[in-house]
Amino acid sequence: MGKNISGAEIVIQAIADQGVDVVFGYPGGAVLPIYDAIFQQEEVKHILVRHEQGAAHAAEGYARSTGKVGVLIVTSGPGATNAVTGLTDALLDSIPIVCISGQVPTHLIGTDAFQEADTVGITRACTKHNWLVKDIKDLPRIMHEAFYVARSGRPGPVLIDIPKDIQFAEGDYENLSKITHKTYTPPTSVDHKAVGKVIEMIQRSKNPILYTGGGVINSGPNASKLLKKFVETTNIPITSTLMGLGAYPGSGKNWLGMLGMHGTYEANMAMHDCDLMICLGARFDDRITGKIDQFSPNSKKVHIDIDATSINKNVDVDLAILADCHKFLVEALKIIKDRNIKNFPTYQKWWTQIDTWKTVNCLKYKANPDIIMPQYAIERLYELTKDKDTYITTEVGQHQMWAAQFYKFDEPNRWLTSGGLGTMGYGFPAANGVQVAFPESLVIDIAGDASILMNIQELSTAVQYRLNTKIFILNNSYMGMVRQWQQLLHGNRISESYSESLPDFVKLAEAYGATGILAKKPKDLDEAIIKMIETPGPVIMDCQVANLENCFPMIPSGKAHNDMLLGEDVSDEQVSNAIDDDGKIMV
Amino acid sequence: MNEKNPASTYDIIKVNENEEKHTLSIIVDDEPGVLARVIGLFAARGFNIDSLTVSETESKNQLSRITLVTSGSPSVIEKIKVQVDRLVPVHRVSDLTAQYGQYGALERELALIKVKGTGNKRLEALRLAEAFDAQTVDASLDSFIFQITGRTREIDRFINLMSSVGLTEVSRTGVAALKRGADNT
Numbered sequence A: 001m002g003k004n005i006s007g008a009e010i011v012i013q014a015i016a017d018q019g020v021d022v023v024f025g026y027p028g029g030a031v032l033p034i035y036d037a038i039f040q041q042e043e044v045k046h047i048l049v050r051h052e053q054g055a056a057h058a059a060e061g062y063a064r065s066t067g068k069v070g071v072l073i074v075t076s077g078p079g080a081t082n083a084v085t086g087l088t089d090a091l092l093d094s095i096p097i098v099c100i101s102g103q104v105p106t107h108l109i110g111t112d113a114f115q116e117a118d119t120v121g122i123t124r125a126c127t128k129h130n131w132l133v134k135d136i137k138d139l140p141r142i143m144h145e146a147f148y149v150a151r152s153g154r155p156g157p158v159l160i161d162i163p164k165d166i167q168f169a170e171g172d173y174e175n176l177s178k179i180t181h182k183t184y185t186p187p188t189s190v191d192h193k194a195v196g197k198v199i200e201m202i203q204r205s206k207n208p209i210l211y212t213g214g215g216v217i218n219s220g221p222n223a224s225k226l227l228k229k230f231v232e233t234t235n236i237p238i239t240s241t242l243m244g245l246g247a248y249p250g251s252g253k254n255w256l257g258m259l260g261m262h263g264t265y266e267a268n269m270a271m272h273d274c275d276l277m278i279c280l281g282a283r284f285d286d287r288i289t290g291k292i293d294q295f296s297p298n299s300k301k302v303h304i305d306i307d308a309t310s311i312n313k314n315v316d317v318d319l320a321i322l323a324d325c326h327k328f329l330v331e332a333l334k335i336i337k338d339r340n341i342k343n344f345p346t347y348q349k350w351w352t353q354i355d356t357w358k359t360v361n362c363l364k365y366k367a368n369p370d371i372i373m374p375q376y377a378i379e380r381l382y383e384l385t386k387d388k389d390t391y392i393t394t395e396v397g398q399h400q401m402w403a404a405q406f407y408k409f410d411e412p413n414r415w416l417t418s419g420g421l422g423t424m425g426y427g428f429p430a431a432n433g434v435q436v437a438f439p440e441s442l443v444i445d446i447a448g449d450a451s452i453l454m455n456i457q458e459l460s461t462a463v464q465y466r467l468n469t470k471i472f473i474l475n476n477s478y479m480g481m482v483r484q485w486q487q488l489l490h491g492n493r494i495s496e497s498y499s500e501s502l503p504d505f506v507k508l509a510e511a512y513g514a515t516g517i518l519a520k521k522p523k524d525l526d527e528a529i530i531k532m533i534e535t536p537g538p539v540i541m542d543c544q545v546a547n548l549e550n551c552f553p554m555i556p557s558g559k560a561h562n563d564m565l566l567g568e569d570v571s572d573e574q575v576s577n578a579i580d581d582d583g584k585i586m587v
Numbered sequence B: 001m002n003e004k005n006p007a008s009t010y011d012i013i014k015v016n017e018n019e020e021k022h023t024l025s026i027i028v029d030d031e032p033g034v035l036a037r038v039i040g041l042f043a044a045r046g047f048n049i050d051s052l053t054v055s056e057t058e059s060k061n062q063l064s065r066i067t068l069v070t071s072g073s074p075s076v077i078e079k080i081k082v083q084v085d086r087l088v089p090v091h092r093v094s095d096l097t098a099q100y101g102q103y104g105a106l107e108r109e110l111a112l113i114k115v116k117g118t119g120n121k122r123l124e125a126l127r128l129a130e131a132f133d134a135q136t137v138d139a140s141l142d143s144f145i146f147q148i149t150g151r152t153r154e155i156d157r158f159i160n161l162m163s164s165v166g167l168t169e170v171s172r173t174g175v176a177a178l179k180r181g182a183d184n185t
């Protein structure tokens, strides 16, 4: 039998047994026993955030960059409700996190007690699964099951709600970290025959394309290695979703850039014109497909995904394989080797066509000697940090899309962004989570002036733990992405999207005990970026950029892949007429 | 929105797919909140619930059987099944309609029907009840409660007829279903 310890100690011991060495959290009445247990041990370090949403995003950052499960601890009532945005974010982006929430004592549940909220009810829709622990005997099992569910299959957030009396109660603890779950059993093998069929389809195709997503990242760094090998072997052009950037190197020979609403011209045209689409760990999201009935009209589609609900959800496919991306790639390369296939088609014509699309140079922008263009700022940031051990996170808006377009990721787990939920306020706490996991690395949150204010309080966390997190604000004095849509859809009526009364970001940094740097002119940009990198501790760099720049290329909502708005040559009139009445209702 | 030209995935409308009724038998862990999870999924994703029954099963392992009748196009039914199956406490989902056909699965429902009236209407109600093999389980001078068991369609028909002879209240159990033969559902 195991040792007899308190529920609070069981929580911490189980976290340690799961190999997690740091948790993010915020105390309160209903979790005091857990905080007391934290105080009396050294295996698990606690990072005190300044808002529970920050704890959730920090746990996401930790998870996404390390491949481990992230953990947050919050108190009952407002602590739990503050975490809801982060849990939802993790659900949509398939990030494994475990949230431990305190609850009022068992006998007070349902009485509207102080700081009581129906946490399992509220979070049922934004977790993969959640538990209310009513008996100390169940706690060790539930703790370990929770980690298993969070990281298995399609990863995601889970929550364990623990009443205060259960935290005080004593029970037997056994290390059950190898536990699985009796009913939750995601696929662990791959259909050999189906993979063979995919290989044959590739051999027969003339215009194939690989469309990869966050599933490849979730499948572990080895999946990315094999993906590279698979692309080298087959010579298929490859594009990726926002969530999948870095799985195949951004500097790789077959890379077409990101696809979708703000993807490259060549990636979207290739998606439209291909005759074989292999979707690996992505989910045909509406940002990707554009107008659904004109989505890649002439292709056979193959979908490899660990989650059966993603298959045939938005787009019907010709061949579906329910498997982990890594397993699929192992099998595919094995079949290629076993069948001794050396002569994949060269796709000469297809590549020539793609090269023609590339000459459009869809990411070009008008340089300006006096004003920093946001694209230029990211380009410089990339050049000055690419040879370092760098992690990039983002907030949500134009800056996020420019970062995706202009920063090239050569490795997985280096790019962290809120894709599915589009959560402003994600980037900075996520960056702190990465920095906690990798104290020596360079971690930069590419932010917008509006987004950064959503979780700016986390600067206090960064200062407290001497994190070196850098915030690189593309300050355009607008909620730029909202302003862009207002220009596209609403006659350029800039309703409530001007960032009135912005703080002086340099002074703001200083008020928190961090460093602030201001850059206003292109000629000063490099020096400012270098100073940001070299200054120890947290830094806010206020990079003041052109105010009214739009993010292109763009597939206006309700349009097809081959109906893109390209940047440089569009007139304001074309911009304002780009979306027809049907498209207007889309988000 | 124009049906033929949906602007996005949000407006996918499968035009030429017929709606079908399917009976799903869902075995779940008998734990708090499990029914809320299943129903919440249907609500959140816009799936239909035509009828729902929940009860313990024969098993000693604290399992419950949720028998749920839903309707949708074949592709929607497929989506429902994989979505339900993905829920952590769900052991398995059997689609009785798809797996065993209309006659391979046994489906029964029970209804209590209160009828108020006197004179001819009252007599007619009794005659109809007899014709449908319904039992009279309560009677007063001006009312009856009939109990009828059978397939959903039969009960629908009975209720329809009763509404012209004084029906005032109906309470139905929802469908219970099992696969015919020796094998488990």
Ligand SMILES: Cc1ncc(C[n+]2csc(CCOP(=O)(O)OP(=O)(O)O)c2C)c(N)n1
Residues within 6 Å of the ligand: A395, A396, A397, A398, A399, A400, A422, A423, A424, A425, A447, A448, A449, A450, A451, A452, A474, A476, A478, A479, A480, A481, A482
């Ligand atoms: C929490 C939240 N609220 C609102 C939005 C809607 N939204 C999307 S982008 C955006 C503007 C972001 O502005 P900023 O951070 O300055 O970035 P920019 O687009 O200017 O680069 C808003 C309000 C959101 N994504 N998240």
